[in-house]
Amino acid sequence: MEMRKQRTGSASHVLVLPLPIQGHINPMLQFSKRLASKGLKVTLLTPTSTGNSMPQGNVFSINIEHIFDGYKEGERAATADEYIERFMGAVPLSLTELIEKYSATQTPVKFIIYDSILPWVLDLAKSLGIEGGPFFTQTCAVTALYYHKLQGGALKTAMEEKSLVSLPSLPQLELNDLPSLVHGPGSYPGVYGLIFSQFSNIDEASWLLWNTFNELEDEIVDWMASKWPVKPIGPTIPSMFLDKRLEDDKEYGISLFNPNSETCMKWLDSKEPGSVVYVSFGSLAALTDDQMAELAWGLKRSNAHFLWVVRESEKQKVPANFAEETAEMGLIVTWSPQLEVLAHKSVGCFMTHCGWNSTLEALSLGVPMVAMPQWTDQPTNAKFVADVWQVGVRIKVGENGMVTREEIERCITEVMMDGERRDEIRTNSEKWKKLAIMAMDEGGSSDKNIEEFVAKLESKQQLQ
The missing domain is CATH 3.40.50.2000 (Glycogen Phosphorylase B;)
Structure with a gap:
């Protein structure tokens, strides 16, 4: 079993900000647990609107703090687009205040990991002198298709001609194999905007963290790594269902629903x-x-x-x-x-x-x-x-x-x-x-990437 690593001096402090829906919270929470097990101080940010359904304080060796998302506890948005608009209006100020609060302590924030569809977080972090990197809750293949949609080129031509899609590192795809938002926003303009905003400042991020593993998408990972510092760190599921190195990690631990x-x-x-x-x-x-x-x-x-x-x-x-x-x-x-x-x-x-x-x-x-x-x-x-x-x-x-x-x-x-x-x-x-299991086990491809991320953060900490 892997025990939480003891390190000398104060640990590097990482903030983690997911979009507050279950499918984005779970993988980022699991990654937070892995980072904490390697000796980092990790604070996961959850929204005020979810209130008591989210624990606060030190849970699973990570610190969980509420951040104001434009809604009080129990308040709900009428639509996804309305929530996105209020979230974008409230969170930047809340996040700035939180980072400034920590800067006055012995554990100032050194890095912020943010949901890839919240790229403005990187701009805000850099303005405060902090590095950051996006966490992608979709596959490298899907992200590559979103990228090709923005670039136009072969994907645009194939869609116009209703022909097979042939792109670097990807299998040949039919039109019904493409992500639905590649075809247009439909009735989800807010979601569409978020998805394609992922690339707005992607070249400025020092790490791109992915909930996948090298072996699963090897050709696509190699193609994307030729453009950006791509690091697969998954699968992000509780350790007792995978490598069993974190012995208390039997469930995600945060649920917006009550299971039977x-x-x-x-x-x-x-x-x-x-x-x-x-x-x-x-x-x-x-x-x-x-x-x-x-x-x-x-x-x-x-x-x-x-x-x-x-x-x-x-x-x-x-x-x-x-x-x-x-x-x-x-x-x-x-x-x-x-x-x-x-x-x-x-x-x-x-x-x-x-x-x-x-x-x-x-x-x-x-x-x-x-x-x-x-x-x-x-x-x-x-x-x-x-x-x-x-x-x-x-x-x-x-x-x-x-x-x-x-x-x-x-x-x-x-x-x-x-x-x-x-x-x-x-x-x-x-x-x-x-x-x-091999990817997450000691010496596996994802484990090596996580170790490299931690080592880089800690080496910068020691230089300061």
Whole structure:
């Protein structure tokens, strides 16, 4: 087990600022734990609006502080765009005050790690004499596609001609493999602006930290590293599910949702190994009523046991009487302890929207996937799941944009039932699981990058 390293003198102090949504908090929190285990002082910033759902003080060997995001505890924005606008208005001042507060102590801030879609943080940090670097919560492949979108060129031509997309270091892609925002902002102008702002000052950052690992995206990492100081430091999931070097690191530890943990685990314990389809579309994706019905009846047609996460806000979309009709087969919950579920021997596959955290968790735990992407980076992640890493199948969408119950049944059967295809997928899933563990273990590619980051910070600290 890796113990927290003891170093002489005061430790370098790092601030970590994620965008306050679950899929961005989790990986940046996990990276914070790794840095703390290497001897750094780490402060993770969480917004005032989340209030008591976020702990404060010293937790998991890191310091957690609230930062004013424009909302008091319990206040909620009506839309994502409204939240983004208030957040951008409030956080720069709050962040400046916090940095100035620490500058008057024995542990002034030496470096700030910020969510890559908040690039203005780097400008603010530099104005205060502090270095900084973005943390990317998406793959290198997706970031490369956003970059090519801004550059125009081959990607623009392919989209105009509706042809295959051929770009350096990437597999050949069809238009439906591209991140949804490459096609335009749609009804999310605020999100679109954030995504493409990532490149506004990228050349000025001293480190680009990535929640991926070299082996998973080797060609793309090499291509990006020829342009920027790219350092993959993932997978950022709790250590006890990977290398087991941080013995108290069994869960993310901060959740905006309340999981039905005991119910889920007891139910899974009662099922045969590899017999359950786990279904979850993350914290944001919302299906239409019709699509929810097709998913429900597709699960029933598969004849497999299923554990289905349906958030409270989505429950009314489940067909009437469905839970009663499938009580022998399935369990529907509003939230789950996803890592524990994926690690459970009863789970045979994960039907997922292919959000990057969920995808990386399944890869790291060796769980085959049925990919049903919704938006942003998910179509690209699904392409890699099915065709590059070959750890699952991707659901085909009908001409009307709907996924049918028959298609859902077909994909679950392909991944779950005995046959050559299932065996190939399971073999590949086990391979990537081993490589993910190796990357984070002592001397692994990601561990080396984290060690290098810490060593550079500490050498600068000693010079001052």
